[in-house]
Each structure stands twice: as C-alpha cells, then as structure tokens.
Amino acid sequence: MHQFDHGELEAYLQAHVEGFGRLDRVEKFGDGQSNPTYKVTSGERAYVLRAKPPGKLLKSAHAVDREYRVMKALGQTDVPVPHMYHLSGEETPLGTQFLVMEFKTGVIFWDPALPDLTREQRAQVYDQMNLTLSRLHSVDPQAVGLGDYGRPGNYFERQVGRWSGQYQASETDPLPDADWVISWLAGNMVADDGASSIVHGDYRIDNMMFDPDRLEVIALLDWELSTLGHPLADLAYQCMHWRLPHEGHFRGLGGLDRAALGLPSEEEYVARYCARRGIDRPDNWTFYLVFSYFRLLAILQGVLKRALDGNASNPRDLGQMRTVIEVMAREARALATA
Numbered sequence: 128m129h130q131f132d133h134g135e136l137e138a139y140l141q142a143h144v145e146g147f148g149r150l151d152r153v154e155k156f157g158d159g160q161s162n163p164t165y166k167v168t169s170g171e172r173a174y175v176l177r178a179k180p181p182g183k184l185l186k187s188a189h190a191v192d193r194e195y196r197v198m199k200a201l202g203q204t205d206v207p208v209p210h211m212y213h214l215s216g217e218e219t220p221l222g223t224q225f226l227v228m229e230f231k232t233g234v235i236f237w238d239p240a241l242p243d244l245t246r247e248q249r250a251q252v253y254d255q256m257n258l259t260l261s262r263l264h265s266v267d268p269q270a271v272g273l274g275d276y277g278r279p280g281n282y283f284e285r286q287v288g289r290w291s292g293q294y295q296a297s298e299t300d301p302l303p304d305a306d307w308v309i310s311w312l313a314g315n316m317v318a319d320d321g322a323s324s325i326v327h328g329d330y331r332i333d334n335m336m337f338d339p340d341r342l343e344v345i346a347l348l349d350w351e352l353s354t355l356g357h358p359l360a361d362l363a364y365q366c367m368h369w370r371l372p373h374e375g376h377f378r379g380l381g382g383l384d385r386a387a388l389g390l391p392s393e394e395e396y397v398a399r400y401c402a403r404r405g406i407d408r409p410d411n412w413t414f415y416l417v418f419s420y421f422r423l424l425a426i427l428q429g430v431l432k433r434a435l436d437g438n439a440s441n442p443r444d445l446g447q448m449r450t451v452i453e454v455m456a457r458e459a460r461a462l463a464t465a
Contacts, residue, residue, distance in 0.1 A: 131222070139219065140213075144212050146172075147174075150169060152167070153167055153168075161180075161349075161351060162177050162178060162351060167227070174227050174230055175229065175230050177194065177226050178223050179224050181223060191226050193350070193351060194226060194349075194351050197276065198228065207259065207345050209229035210228060210229040211228050213227040214227075233338055233339060239373075240373060240383055244342075245389075246389030252332075253396065256365070257399050259344045261400055263326075264404060266324070266325055273355070277354040278355075282356040282357040283414075284319075287312045291312075297425075297431070298428065299428070299431060299435060302452070304457050305424060305452075308420070308463065311463050323358075324355070326353060327353050327361050330362075334348050359415050362409075363412070363416050364422070369393060375447075376447055377454075417462055420456075420459035421456075427448065427451060427452050428452055430448065431449065
C-alpha cells in the first residue's frame with residue numbers, strides 16, 4: 128500500500144487528468160500480486176490508478192509505462208482496452224510511477240470452470256477469449272506505433288535468458304527441478320521462425336473483463352509483461368493454466384471434465400485460434416508449454432522474494448507460495464520428459 132498526502136494527490140490529478148474534480152476516495156483493489164491498483168472516485172466519476180509498488184524492484188519489472196503505451200496504442204484497434212488518461216513520471220505523490228485509466232464496469236471470472244454459467248455460456252466465454260487473442264496477434268505493431276516495442280531476434284531465446292536471470296536473482300531456496308528446466312529449455316531451444324506480434328504476456332481469464340449480459344470481452348487488462356514476441360507464447364501460457372490443478376491455490380482445469388462443462392479441449396482451442404489467424408498448427412508444442420510453466424514459476428518466485436522483503440502488493444502465506452512454485456517446477460520437468 129502506498130503512503131500519500133490526500134491534498135497533494137488531488138492537486139496532482141486535477142493538474143494532469145482532464146476534467147478531474149475533487150478526490151473523494153482511493154480504494155485499493157484486493158486482488159493482484161504485482162502492480163498495486165486503486166479505484167479513484169471523484170464525484171460521480173471513477174478512475175483506475177495503477178502504480179509501481181514501493182521498495183526496491185527487479186530491473187525492468189512493474190513497467191506501468193509499458194502498460195500505458197500498449198493500451199493507448201491498442202485503443203485504435205478492435206482489441207478491447209480501457210481508455211488511457213495519464214502516465215506520470217517517477218516523482219509523484221505516491222512516490223512511484225503510475226498510470227490513470229478508465230474504470231470499466233463488467234465481470235471478471237476468477238474460476239476458469241465458470242461454475243455459475245450454463246454450458247452454452249461457458250462455450251461463449253472461451254470463444255470470446257480465443258477471438259480476442261487472435262485479434263491481438265493480428266494487429267500490425269508498426270501501424271499502431273509499436274514497431275520498437277520489443278527487440279529483434281529469437282524471442283524465446285531472449286525470454287529464457289531473461290527469466291532464468293530473474294529467477295536466479297530472486298531465488299530463496301534451492302530448487303533442483305527449476306534448475307533442470309532452465310537447462311532443458313536452453314538445450315531444446317526452438318528456432319526463430321520469424322513470427323512476431325504484440326504479446327500480452329499474462330493471457331488468462333482473470334486478466335480480462337466481460338460484459339455480464341453479452342459475455343463479450345470489454346477489457347483486456349494487466350499488460351506489464353507485454354512486448355513484441357512470438358504469438359505462441361500467449362497461446363501456450365493460457366493452455367498451461369488449464370493444465371494446472373483445479374484445487375488449492377491453482378485456478379486451472381486439470382482433472383475436470385471439459386466436455387461435460389461445455390469447454391473446448393486444448394486441441395480444439397488451439398485449432399480454432401489457428402483457423403482464425405490462418406496459420407498451421409504449432410510444432411514443438413511441448414517446448415512452448417514447458418517455457419510457460421517456467422516463466423510463471425519465475426514470476427511467482429519474484430513475488431515470494433518481494434513478500435520476504437516486505438514489498439509484495441498482496442502477500443500470501445509464504446509456505447503455500449513455496450509449495451506452488453515447487454509443484455510448477457516438478458510439473459514442468461515431468462512434461463518435458465513425458
């Protein structure tokens with residue numbers, strides 16, 4: 128939680144957000160592990176303020192400036208994003224950089240099994256996720272001013288190097304399975320096939336907001352990990368979430384009868400995405416999945432390290448977090464050797 132002076136923040140927002148009146152209330156959203164996010168109320172209007180967390184941060188992490196840039200650019204496309212109002216500098220009344228964006232009203236589904244919906248509604252939600260992902264990956268980065276949003280070269284090679292470094296920088300306990308996966312990814316690196324698009328980086332059901340009646344995606348959120356990269360990274364990352372258990376601290380679909388629930392199988396979902404984009408079914412699917420497991424466990428390891436340092440946005444029980452990381456490392460290794 129940021130510490131700030133109410134009057135100072137009010138004056139800042141009045142000076143930088145067009146039409147901003149009095150600052151009535153700042154309320155932190157309870158969910159989320161990375162960038163603290165607040166609902167800011169001013170009269171009858173509401174805004175969302177998303178800020179870097181306080182304290183010492185890992186290099187390139189918590190990039191709210193990148194979130195602002197990509198959502199502002201995508202505002203001119205058919206990818207649903209909130210309207211952007213303002214991006215601050217590093218010196219602010221909160222003590223960290225933040226963005227201010229539109230407050231959207233809709234529903235976020237925290238359970239991917241969608242227990243409160245009918246079979247037909249579940250199928251519609253998953254088709255909307257598929258459609259939104261295909262639309263995102265079909266955007267021409269150059270056309271929206273994002274041609275320099277990522278570096279050239281083999282995306283997965285860069286990402287494996289980056290997240291291996293991030294993991295090692297935030298390592299708190301020896302984890303042989305994670306070390307094994309790092310070596311496996313480096314030794315089984317996929318060739319650069321030239322495919323490139325804007326990738327979200329954390330594409331999952333609880334990072335999007337739906338219209339409660341039409342069940343269409345009205346906002347794709349949490350863009351801090353976005354970049355120019357390989358579109359299969361987003362697709363595999365979402366499918367990886369569905370392989371995780373549907374119990375404890377996991378929000379996966381593992382062990383559930385998807386057909387009975389009206390949800391697509393992984394093969395069906397991938398096939399529909401490929402058909403929408405006019406591309407072939409992916410080779411090396413195991414690599415993309417194992418990479419997704421490792422990348423997420425590296426992110427969670429960073430969360431654990433911040434919690435131990437006292438800087439997490441929403442710290443959980445540290446023992447349970449360690450268990451989650453261990454399970455993911457074990458499952459990634461098992462998938463690679465299957």
